[in-house]
Amino acid sequence: MNTLDTDAVIPVTDSVTPLPGSGTGRPAATWHRAQVLASTPHGRGHHFLRLEAPSIARTCQAGQFVMLTAARDEDTGPVLPRPMAVYARNPQAGTIDILLGVVGDGTRRLASFRPGERMLVVGPLGQGFRITRGTRRVLLAGRGIGTCSLTTVAQECAGTEVEIVAVASGRSADRVVGADVYRAAGVTRLHEVTDDTGSSEVTRLRDMLIAELDQAPPQQIMTCGSERLARLCEQLGRRWAADVQVSLEAHMACGLGYCHGCATGTRSGPEESPLICADGPVFRLAHPDTDR
Structure with a gap:
C-alpha cells in the first residue's frame, strides 16, 4: 500500500x-487539508511525512489507511490519490505519520511536499x-x-x-x-x-x-x-x-x-x-x- x-x-x-x-464499527472517514509538519528522507528509498490531521489521529484503528493526493492548490490537472498505511499516530498532538516508498512519479511528488504546505488527506479508511x-x-x-x-x-x-x-x-x-x-x-x-x-x-x-x-x-x-x-x-x-x-x-x-x-x-x-x-x-x- x-x-x-x-x-x-x-x-x-x-x-x-x-x-x-x-x-461495521469503523470510524467515519474525514477530509483534511492537512498541514505538512515534517518531510524527510528515511532509510533507503523511503520518505517520512508527519501530517496534522486531528480527527484521523483520534479515531484511526490499527491497520487502517488514508488516501493522500499529491496535488497542490495551483495544479489544474487530475491527480489520483495514493493509499498509504498510517505508520504511527499521536491523538494528543493530532498528528499521523506516513512512511512511503519512493518508486514513481506519484510518490516522488508526495515526497516533494515541504513543511508548511497542505496536502489533501481522506481517512481513516478500511478494515x-x-x-x-x-x-x-x-x-x-x-x-x-x-x-x-x-x-x-x-x-x-x-x-x-x-x-x-x-x-x-x-x-x-x-x-x-x-x-x-x-x-x-x-x-x-x-x-x-x-x-x-x-x-x-x-x-x-x-x-x-x-x-x-x-x-x-x-x-x-x-x-x-x-x-x-x-x-x-x-x-x-x-x-x-x-x-x-x-x-x-x-x-x-x-x-x-x-x-x-x-x-x-x-x-x-x-x-x-x-x-x-x-x-x-x-x-x-x-x-x-x-x-x-
Whole structure:
C-alpha cells in the first residue's frame, strides 16, 4: 500500500476471507487539508511525512489507511490519490505519520511536499487488524514498507497486557522499516532480519520463531509486505492454532469502494470479490485443517 516490497509466491488472495463483521464499527472517514509538519528522507528509498490531521489521529484503528493526493492548490490537472498505511499516530498532538516508498512519479511528488504546505488527506479508511478478547501475545511479521501496516498494532497494545513479538524484514538494514515505532511502543522482542545477512531466509526465520515461541505461542499472527512471509505465518498459524490476519496491498482510485478497482480476485459465490479498500485491507488468512 505504501508501495510493496515484492516477494511473490502463490498469491495469498487465494485463501483470504473478510473478517467477521467487516465494514461495521469503523470510524467515519474525514477530509483534511492537512498541514505538512515534517518531510524527510528515511532509510533507503523511503520518505517520512508527519501530517496534522486531528480527527484521523483520534479515531484511526490499527491497520487502517488514508488516501493522500499529491496535488497542490495551483495544479489544474487530475491527480489520483495514493493509499498509504498510517505508520504511527499521536491523538494528543493530532498528528499521523506516513512512511512511503519512493518508486514513481506519484510518490516522488508526495515526497516533494515541504513543511508548511497542505496536502489533501481522506481517512481513516478500511478494515483494520482485530485483536480478539483473551489474546495475550501477538506476532507481527512485516517485510519492507509493508511493515507500515503493522506498527499501529504495537501502538494500540502499548501499556496493555498484550505482548508484541515483532519481525521487521528487509533486503538490507537500511531497508528495514518499523523498528523506531516498535521501540517507542515498548516492544522488546524485536527481530530485525535482512537478506544480506541471510537472517530473513524463510526456513531460518521459521526455525528461530519456533524455537522462541513454541512453548508459549501467540494466539494471533498479523502480517503484511511479502507473500513468502504470509505463507510462513499461515504455517505457523496451523502449528500454533493461531488466528492469522493479513493486510493486502493494492492500487486504488478512491479507497472508498466506489470504483470497484481493487477486488481481491477471490469470489464469494455469485457475488463480487471482496474489495481490499472496503472489506479489507485486513483479511483473515484461512488455512486448511492439515497435519500440524
